Structure formats: C-alpha cells, structure tokens
Amino acid sequence: MVDHFSSFHAGPPQAARRSLPLTESAGARTILITIALGFLLLFLLLPLVVVFAEALRMGLGSYWAAIREPEALAAIRLTLLTALTVVPLNAIFGIAAAWAITKFQFAGKNLLITLVDLPFSVSPVIGGMVFVLLFGRQGVFGPWFAAHDIKIIFAVPGIIIATLFVTLPFVARELIPLMQKQGTDYEEAALMLGASGWQTLFRITLPNIKWGLLYGVLLCNGRAIGEFGAVAVVSGHIVGLTTTMPLYIEVLYNDFNFPAAFAVASLLTLMAFVTLILKTILEWRAEQRLARGRLH
Numbered sequence: 001m002v003d004h005f006s007s008f009h010a011g012p013p014q015a016a017r018r019s020l021p022l023t024e025s026a027g028a029r030t031i032l033i034t035i036a037l038g039f040l041l042l043f044l045l046l047p048l049v050v051v052f053a054e055a056l057r058m059g060l061g062s063y064w065a066a067i068r069e070p071e072a073l074a075a076i077r078l079t080l081l082t083a084l085t086v087v088p089l090n091a092i093f094g095i096a097a098a099w100a101i102t103k104f105q106f107a108g109k110n111l112l113i114t115l116v117d118l119p120f121s122v123s124p125v126i127g128g129m130v131f132v133l134l135f136g137r138q139g140v141f142g143p144w145f146a147a148h149d150i151k152i153i154f155a156v157p158g159i160i161i162a163t164l165f166v167t168l169p170f171v172a173r174e175l176i177p178l179m180q181k182q183g184t185d186y187e188e189a190a191l192m193l194g195a196s197g198w199q200t201l202f203r204i205t206l207p208n209i210k211w212g213l214l215y216g217v218l219l220c221n222g223r224a225i226g227e228f229g230a231v232a233v234v235s236g237h238i239v240g241l242t243t244t245m246p247l248y249i250e251v252l253y254n255d256f257n258f259p260a261a262f263a264v265a266s267l268l269t270l271m272a273f274v275t276l277i278l279k280t281i282l283e284w285r286a287e288q289r290l291a292r293g294r295l296h
Contacts, residue, residue, distance in 0.1 A: 051269055054262035066260035067267060074240045075248035075264070078156065082244060083224040086163045090220050091213065094171025099205065102179040103187065116172045119165055127165045128233025131158060154236030159244065162230035167220045174216030178209055211286045215279065222275040226268065 024032070056063055066072060097116055101109060119127065135152035136142045145152055152158045186208065190200045206213070228246040235242040239251055245268045252261035 048269060051262055052266050054258065055266040057262075058259045062259055063263050063266075066263035069260070071240045071243070072248065072260070072264055075243050075245045076267070078159070078243070079225050079245045079268075081156070082160055082163050083221055085160050086167055086224045087217055087221050089164060090167055090171050091217055093168065094175055094216055095206075095209075095213070097172045098175035098179050098209075099201075101176055103184055113176075116169050116176075119168050124162075124166050124227065124229030125233055128162050128230035131162055131165070131230075131234055135161075153234050154238065154242060156242065158234035159231050159242060162234045163224050163227050166227055166230050167223045170220040170223065171213065171216035174212045174219070175209055178212040179205075182208055211282060211289070215282050215286075218275050218279045218282065222272060222279075225271055225275075 097112065100106070101113060132153055133139050134141055135145060135158065137146055137153075139153075142153075152161070186204050187200050190204050191197075195203070226246060227244075228250075231244055232247060232250075235244070235247060237243060237247060237251065239248070243251060245264055249261050249264050249268070252258075252264065
C-alpha cells in the first residue's frame with residue numbers, strides 16, 4: 001500500500017524523463033498539442049472568460065453591489081472560516097499520519113493508509129449523508145447533542161466536519177512519498193545525539209518536508225473553499241447562516257439572479273487563481289532546490 005502512494009507521485013526520474021527519445025513525427029506532435037490546447041480552451045479558458053464577462057456585464061457598480069450584499073459577505077466569511085479551520089487541522093493530521101506511516105512499523109499500518117485514501121473513494125454526497133446519520137436529530141448521536149443544545153447538522157460545525165472529511169487526504173498524500181524517499185537517517189542521527197522527539201520533529205523533519213507540506217496545504221485549501229457536495233447535504237442551505245460561496249452561487253442561480261451569481265463565482269475563481277499561482281511558485285522553488293542539489 002505504501003508503494004501506491006509512491007507510484008502516484010513519483011514517475012520516471014528527472015534524468016530518465018529528459019533522455020526519453022521522441023519517436024513521434026512533427027505532424028503527430030502538432031496534432032497532439034493542438035488537441036490538448038483545444039480541450040483546454042474549450043473546457044477551461046472559455047468557461048472562465050464567460051464567468052468574468054457575465055459578472056461584469058452589468059458594470060462594476062452592479063458587480064460590487066452583488067459582492068457587498070449581506071448574504072454574500074456572510075457566505076465569504078463562512079468559506080474563509082471553514083478553510084482557516086480545516087487546513088491547519090488537516091496539516092496536523094497529515095504530518096502525524098505521514099510520520100507514523102513512514103517512520104514506524106506497527107499493526108494496522110496498511111489500514112491507516114487505506115483510511116487516509118478513503119475520502120477520495122467515497123462520493124462527497126455520501127460522506128455528507130453519513131454525518132447526517134451520525135449527528136442529525138434522528139441520528140446515532142443526534143439526541144445527545146440535542147439534549148445539550150449543540151447543533152452540528154444545519155450549522156457551522158457540520159460544514160467544517162464535512163469539509164474536513166473531503167480534504168483529509170491532501171496533506172498526507174503529499175508527505176508520505178516525500179518522507180519515504182528521505183528515509184529515517186537524519187531522525188535516527190538526531191536521536192543518537194540526544195535530541196528529543198519534539199526537537200527532531202521541529203528541527204529535522206519539518207524543515208526537510210516544508211515544500212511538500214506547503215504544497216499539500218495549498219491543495220487542501222483549494223478544495224476546502226470550493227467544496228459543494230458534502231457541504232450541501234449538511235448545511236440546510238440557510239442563506240446568511242450556513243451557505244458557503246459555492247452554495248450561495250447555487251441559490252442565486254436558482255433564483256435567476258445571474259449577474260450576482262457570476263459575480264460571486266468570479267470571486268471564488270480569483271481565490272482559486274491565487275491558490276494556483278502559489279502552487280506554481282512552490283513547484284518552481286522545489287525544482288530550483290533540486291537543481292541546486294544536483295549541482296552540489
């Protein structure tokens with residue numbers, strides 16, 4: 001199972017990739033590149049252009065008015081609150097899970113690896129329904145929460161839990177192959193020199209995995225701000241209270257308020273662009289670091 005994670009991220013080594021011969025003719029390469037660019041244009045760039053064109057069709061005044069609506073601001077705040085809560089929790093879990101899987105041998109290790117990957121195998125809607133069955137008023141734990149006046153489903157905690165579930169694997173999946181490749185030599189040397197477990201973690205392990213950790217955090221954040229399926233099930237669609245930005249866009253669209261829907265959608269798209277730019281910068285920094293390492 002550990003090899004599953006390694007094969008997912010690893011691919012041919014850099015040197016091997018550079019030395020692979022190009023057997024296709026120039027015409028075949030042109031056709032393949034044209035097909036790829038055509039798909040990107042049709043299914044990625046064109047929809048993005050439409051989103052921003054529709055958002056600004058009524059002018060900047062209408063655009064800013066839609067963004068500054070109290071319901072829109074509430075959706076933005078809830079989306080940011082969810083991301084700011086979920087991402088650190090998943091970062092902590094990802095580090096702990098990757099540390100346990102790559103540094104130790106223990107009973108149930110394969111089960112832990114399978115559970116880390118589970119949210120990718122289960123539909124987000126099914127995940128949301130599971131939490132309703134667990135924490136809803138008629139669920140397994142629902143009566144106890146109701147007796148203590150604690151609201152999970154159709155409230156902010158339910159949205160955070162559902163988002164936490166669907167984003168659970170991102171950090172761990174980035175760190176596991178990286179930490180497997182690094183091995184345990186540095187940690188063992190630190191322990192032999194008298195370092196404690198916490199000192200080894202903060203001074204040896206975390207500095208060595210910082211780029212992979214940041215990359216996983218960015219992926220987790222991107223999914224957290226855009227999650228729809230699981231959140232839609234547990235939120236109750238209470239406008240101004242439990243609607244994140246994706247849910248609020250759906251509400252506006254169903255009400256035929258298309259300019260406002262596209263305005264909020266454009267803001268969500270800009271958030272995704274920021275995540276993508278940061279991801280690209282991290283990939284570039286990682287490549288530069290690898291290049292410097294090969295030179296030395």
